[in-house]
Amino acid sequence: MSDTFTFTVDGVEVAAEPGQTILEAAQNAGIYIPRLCHRDGLEPAGACRVCTVMVDGRPQTACNFPASEGVVVDNETDQLLELRRDIIDMLFVEGNHWCMFCEKSGDCELQALAYRFGIAAPSFPFQFPADRQADLSHPDIWIDRDRCILCGRCVRASRDLDGKHVFDFVDRGPAKRIAVNAEARLRDTDADVTDEALEVCPVGALMKKGTGFDVPVGRRTYDWEPIGSEIEKRQTQE
Amino acid sequence: MDESLEQAVSEICDQYNNDPTRLVDVARAVQARLGHVGNAAMDAIAGNLGIHRVEVESCVSFYSFLSTEPKGEVVIRLCDDIIDEMKGSSRVARAFRKELGIDFGETTPDGRISLEWTPCIGMCDQAPAALVNDVVLTWLSSDAARRIVRELREHMDPQKLVHSFGDGNNAHELVRAMVDNNIRKAGPVVLAPVTQGDALHKALSMSPAEVIREVKTARLRGRGGAGFPTGMKWDFTRGSDGDRKYVVCNADEGEPGTFKDRVILTERAELLFEGMVIAGYAVGAETGILYLRGEYAYLRAYLEHVLDDMREKGLLGKGICGRQPFDFDIRIQMGAGSYVCGEETALLSSCEGKRGDPKTRPPFPAQKGYLAQPTVVNNVETLCCAARIFEKGSGWFAEIGPHGSPGTKLLSISGDCSKPGVYELPMGVSLADVLDLCGARDPKAVQIGGASGRMVGEDDFERSVSYDDLATGGALMVFSHKRDILKPVRKFMEFFVEESCGYCTPCRVGNKLLLQCLERIMAGKGVPEDIEYLERLSENIVTASRCGLGQTSPNPIRTSLKSFRVAYEDMVQEPEGALRPSFDLGAALAEAEKIAGRGSTILNE
Ligand SMILES: Cc1cc2nc3c(=O)[nH]c(=O)nc-3n(C[C@H](O)[C@H](O)[C@H](O)COP(=O)(O)O)c2cc1C
Ligand code: SF4
Ligand code: SF4
Ligand code: FES
Ligand code: FES
Numbered sequence: 001m002s003d004t005f006t007f008t009v010d011g012v013e014v015a016a017e018p019g020q021t022i023l024e025a026a027q028n029a030g031i032y033i034p035r036l037c038h039r040d041g042l043e044p045a046g047a048c049r050v051c052t053v054m055v056d057g058r059p060q061t062a063c064n065f066p067a068s069e070g071v072v073v074d075n076e077t078d079q080l081l082e083l084r085r086d087i088i089d090m091l092f093v094e095g096n097h098w099c100m101f102c103e104k105s106g107d108c109e110l111q112a113l114a115y116r117f118g119i120a121a122p123s124f125p126f127q128f129p130a131d132r133q134a135d136l137s138h139p140d141i142w143i144d145r146d147r148c149i150l151c152g153r154c155v156r157a158s159r160d161l162d163g164k165h166v167f168d169f170v171d172r173g174p175a176k177r178i179a180v181n182a183e184a185r186l187r188d189t190d191a192d193v194t195d196e197a198l199e200v201c202p203v204g205a206l207m208k209k210g211t212g213f214d215v216p217v218g219r220r221t222y223d224w225e226p227i228g229s230e231i232e233k234r235q236t237q238e
Numbered sequence: 239m240d241e242s243l244e245q246a247v248s249e250i251c252d253q254y255n256n257d258p259t260r261l262v263d264v265a266r267a268v269q270a271r272l273g274h275v276g277n278a279a280m281d282a283i284a285g286n287l288g289i290h291r292v293e294v295e296s297c298v299s300f301y302s303f304l305s306t307e308p309k310g311e312v313v314i315r316l317c318d319d320i321i322d323e324m325k326g327s328s329r330v331a332r333a334f335r336k337e338l339g340i341d342f343g344e345t346t347p348d349g350r351i352s353l354e355w356t357p358c359i360g361m362c363d364q365a366p367a368a369l370v371n372d373v374v375l376t377w378l379s380s381d382a383a384r385r386i387v388r389e390l391r392e393h394m395d396p397q398k399l400v401h402s403f404g405d406g407n408n409a410h411e412l413v414r415a416m417v418d419n420n421i422r423k424a425g426p427v428v429l430a431p432v433t434q435g436d437a438l439h440k441a442l443s444m445s446p447a448e449v450i451r452e453v454k455t456a457r458l459r460g461r462g463g464a465g466f467p468t469g470m471k472w473d474f475t476r477g478s479d480g481d482r483k484y485v486v487c488n489a490d491e492g493e494p495g496t497f498k499d500r501v502i503l504t505e506r507a508e509l510l511f512e513g514m515v516i517a518g519y520a521v522g523a524e525t526g527i528l529y530l531r532g533e534y535a536y537l538r539a540y541l542e543h544v545l546d547d548m549r550e551k552g553l554l555g556k557g558i559c560g561r562q563p564f565d566f567d568i569r570i571q572m573g574a575g576s577y578v579c580g581e582e583t584a585l586l587s588s589c590e591g592k593r594g595d596p597k598t599r600p601p602f603p604a605q606k607g608y609l610a611q612p613t614v615v616n617n618v619e620t621l622c623c624a625a626r627i628f629e630k631g632s633g634w635f636a637e638i639g640p641h642g643s644p645g646t647k648l649l650s651i652s653g654d655c656s657k658p659g660v661y662e663l664p665m666g667v668s669l670a671d672v673l674d675l676c677g678a679r680d681p682k683a684v685q686i687g688g689a690s691g692r693m694v695g696e697d698d699f700e701r702s703v704s705y706d707d708l709a710t711g712g713a714l715m716v717f718s719h720k721r722d723i724l725k726p727v728r729k730f731m732e733f734f735v736e737e738s739c740g741y742c743t744p745c746r747v748g749n750k751l752l753l754q755c756l757e758r759i760m761a762g763k764g765v766p767e768d769i770e771y772l773e774r775l776s777e778n779i780v781t782a783s784r785c786g787l788g789q790t791s792p793n794p795i796r797t798s799l800k801s802f803r804v805a806y807e808d809m810v811q812e813p814e815g816a817l818r819p820s821f822d823l824g825a826a827l828a829e830a831e832k833i834a835g836r837g838s839t840i841l842n843e
Pocket of ligand 1: 434459460461462463464465466488489490491492493576577581582583587615616617618620621785786787
């Protein structure tokens with residue numbers, strides 16, 4: 001394309017097209033920028049802040065910051081690694097993540113990121129939220145709010161991909177939580193087990209019932225290779 | 239379903255043309271009519287506006303003046319910010335509790351009166367202060383609190399609690415407030431007398447491009463805190479493509495310690511609105527919005543009256559006199575209790591009828607703002623300066639104050655001083671001079687710029703108030719030597735935890751972690767590493783947060799650590815044994831002891 005341009009990520013030249021985000025362009029070039037609230041195919045939200053990079057020395061979130069000609073992006077600096085570790089850590093202590101008892105273990109992006117960043121145990125004090133209700137009302141779907149990291153993927157997927165609006169956030173600050181389009185129960189909404197919204201939760205918060213162990217532990221997405229390897233492999237293939 | 243509820247909601251929605259972008263107004267009106275916005279009301283609103291119920295709940299649950307649970311007919315909201323605390327709000331609180339027989343967060347058993355805390359309501363120079371529904375009560379004491387409750391029980395009419403009116407327009411028949419202006423020093427730019435229409439006529443005799451050039455020549459910079467050059471902002475907005483353009487005046491004034499915009503709204507509304515019309519003319523907008531914080535609802539009727547009066551005089555509305563007749567009108571958008579809504583993109587979300595989440599930038603408001611159209615957002619004081627520039631000339635304005643910070647600045651001064659109130663001073667004035675003027679008593683620290691600003695000590699008193707040195711939206715809180723410096727810091731951190739929108743991780747979780755560590759230190763359970771922990775965490779929150787709230791919320795900690803490190807160092811101690819002082823072994827073992835039915839041997843060693 002004629003208006004393709006380049007910029008650098010950690011000194012590596014990356015090609016991009018107008019309208020692409022830094023994360024997209026880097027990913028196409030085989031560079032993995034960690035992310036949690038973002039998922040390919042969804043509108044970026046800039047909520048988790050895990051993808052924070054330095055663009056010409058200023059912090060920006062790669063998932064929604066437009067790439068532009070000649071900018072210098074830092075991705076893997078000591079400062080950014082520490083920052084991301086802190087953010088992942090915050091998400092762990094904010095909820096109640098008992099990975100060894102979680103059906104999502106091995107497929108969970110939060111857990112996988114923690115492994116990638118070498119976090120064995122959180123360094124922040126646990127917050128153990130008191131009033132995060134689970135919702136088991138729906139015949140096929142359940143919500144465990146203790147594990148919700150407020151990424152908003154389900155909100156966007158339901159709205160933009162399913163054309164519904166099953167989920168949204170209520171309240172604010174530390175009390176912010178995911179809610180459903182009914183007085184209280186998911187079964188009173190038009191949520192359906194075939195919804196795209198059910199495919200996007202990065203953690204074990206929004207799950208289909210009765211499928212949790214279809215893939216045995218040991219053969220799950222991140223059991224053998226760290227999260228991001230699938231993107232980094234693109235570089236070696238080229 | 240309850241027919242009268244359906245009927246009421248439907249009437250209210252009709253008043254706003256069933257327009258979902260007016261959801262905040264609708265919810266406010268439903269709350270006023272029904273006492274709360276409960277489940278049935280949310281369903282009904284969603285039905286009428288054609289949106290999802292969860293969208294309504296998302297918005298309603300965001301604002302602290304809206305409630306999904308039933309509330310008393312009258313809600314007493316006592317300011318619990320630091321200045322009020324210094325002026326004795328705890329005694330007032332005790333009296334309210336006792337007289338009402340309920341605690342904060344509760345409603346009397348007869349369902350009539352609720353008692354709540356609220357952050358700064360912009361009355362710091364007449365604290366302790368409270369809101370009773372929309373009515374402001376100032377200079378409270380425990381006697382006053384008892385009297386208020388007794389009177390309320392008799393008539394349940396908050397307005398009747400006001401027995402005398404404040405100065406100036408506070409006594410206007412549409413305001414009738416006991417609020418005082420406390421203008422200690424009126425300067426030439428904002429608080430000088432106004433000849434209505436003067437600024438507007440002069441501006442409209444120029445072309446829009448000339449108007450923008452004039453503002454640039456005056457080198458006017460934003461008074462809301464960030465200091466962005468106003469002429470440039472107008473120019474960008476003018477140059478952006480859009481079907482419509484908007485001018486929004488930010489009168490959210492939520493920064494604790496700030497109240498100068500309240501005084502401008504009371505005394506210089508005409509000047510402000512002329513500034514908005516001029517901005518509209520310059521950028522090519524037909525609509526202006528004044529975003530008025532919920533706490534200032536008592537000024538609304540008066541401001542509507544000023545707007546009506548301007549319409550009658552041909553200074554607003556269709557065919558405003560000028561070189562080319564032009565149309566511009568202003569509506570007032572009420573806020574509903576949220577600090578982050580002062581952040582310009584959150585403010586726009588709120589104007590669009592949504593929860594006050596900030597928006598992703600880029601695009602900037604000048605490109606895609608209100609309803610995705612190019613929008614100018616300016617502070618109240620900025621727009622007044624802009625208007626005055628046309629009356630007196632850009633050269634006149636640029637000559638006041640230092641080169642990089644021309645003009646005057648309104649300061650809201652409160653705390654340990656004998657003359658709290660509003661001061662309009664030339665930019666560049668030294669902090670020492672300001673402290674002198676306001677009669678500061680034995681000042682040890684000054685919080686400049688409100689909670690998100692910085693805490694400076696004596697070493698910094700020779701510095702000046704300007705964009706190039708101590709930049710500030712105008713709040714100045716004075717703390718004397720007898721104050722514990724960590725108390726305001728804790729108050730500000732509590733404030734940020736409460737007011738974070740919760741969108742992004744570092745702000746939502748990180749501020750809470752900062753507060754917890756600070757509380758640990760203040761309880762004498764901190765260790766020396768806690769200071770490094772605070773520094774590291776602060777830095778990461780500042781770097782990674784999505785909007786200005788999180789990017790500045792660690793400031794109280796960071797700046798007090800710089801100016802008053804000893805205050806922290808005095809409170810932390812090396813652990814004596816193997817355990818951190820913050821670790822409560824007894825509490826950790828309590829449950830196990832209960833299950834085992836015997837005391838722990840470790841504890842008894
Ligand atoms: C959390 C937060 C709260 C803010 N509150 C206000 C406010 O109450 N009033 C205001 O004018 N600006 C406030 N601002 C600054 C606005 O975002 C914006 O910069 C300002 O309204 C622009 O106007 P100006 O250029 O005239 O200063 C706030 C910013 C943040 C980050
Ligand atoms: S339920 Fe899952 S997808 Fe939805 S916000 Fe929570 S973590 Fe994200
Ligand atoms: S920093 Fe993040 S969580 Fe805090 S107010 Fe801004 S967007 Fe919301
Ligand atoms: S992935 Fe970019 S902010 Fe979450
Ligand atoms: S009114 Fe209470 S601190 Fe401002």
